[in-house]
Amino acid sequence: MLLNVSYNDPNQEQTITNLVGKPFSLRDRIKFSGVGSPKLHIVSSSPKIANLLLLDNNLDVCNIEIRPKGIILRFRSLLETYALVIPFYKLSVFKGASTSYTIHSDGQKIELQASRGATKFFSKIMGLKARYMENPT
Numbered sequence: 484m485l486l487n488v489s490y491n492d493p494n495q496e497q498t499i500t501n502l503v504g505k506p507f508s509l510r511d512r513i514k515f516s517g518v519g520s521p522k523l524h525i526v527s528s529s530p531k532i533a534n535l536l537l538l539d540n541n542l543d544v545c546n547i548e549i550r551p552k553g554i555i556l557r558f559r560s561l562l563e564t565y566a567l568v569i570p571f572y573k574l575s576v577f578k579g580a581s582t583s584y585t586i587h588s589d590g591q592k593i594e595l596q597a598s599r600g601a602t603k604f605f606s607k608i609m610g611l612k613a614r615y616m617e618n619p620t
Contacts, residue, residue, distance in 0.1 A: 485531065485591065488557070488566045502570050503553030520547040520604045524596040525558065526583065532567070532593060535560040545595070549608060552615060556586065556593065567591060571612045572619070576605060 484502065486495060507518050525536065525543035536543045538560050545558035553570035567588070575587040584605055585594045597605065 484568045484589070486566050486568060487563055489563045499555070499566070499568055502568050503555060504551035506548075506550065515549070515607065518549040521598055521600050522546060523601060526594040526596050527592075528594065529590065529592045532558075532565075532591065535565060545593070547604070547608070549611060552619075554608060567593070571615045574608075574612060576609060578605075 484498075486499070488495065488499075507515070512518050522544050523546065525545055527533070528536065536558070541559070543558070545556055548555045548557070553568065554574065556567040556569065558565055558567075567586075569586070569588040573588045577585045577587070579585055579594070582597045582599065582602065583594060584597055584601075585592060595601075
């Protein structure tokens with residue numbers, strides 16, 4: 484689900500919370516050694532996201548936040564912030580050549596060029612997804 488999260492909207496926050504859960508507590512963030520990704524460069528994306536990224540001339544970068552039931556991929560276009568909210572049961576991650584990762588969900592696709600540190604982060608995502616799929620509570 485692609486959302487414009489630039490402005491505080493309680494209904495939108497509730498929708499995000501219902502899909503991917505509340506943010507992790509400080510204790511859990513320390514336990515997981517962080518729940519946010521380093522800066523990831525967007526190589527390509529589905530047409531809807533690509534049209535948003537074409538609106539400005541800045542670098543196409545994003546970051547990922549892990550939540551208990553999914554992930555939130557955030558990127559900026561012009562002065563707006565957009566979030567691709569993906570529950571674990573809809574998340575597909577494919578590793579491409581060298582440090583390239585492709586994330587798929589509901590017809591949306593984003594290919595990311597990741598640094599070496601991001602490889603551990605994607606392993607963490609896949610581990611949490613596997614644990615969630617075993618016991619989705």
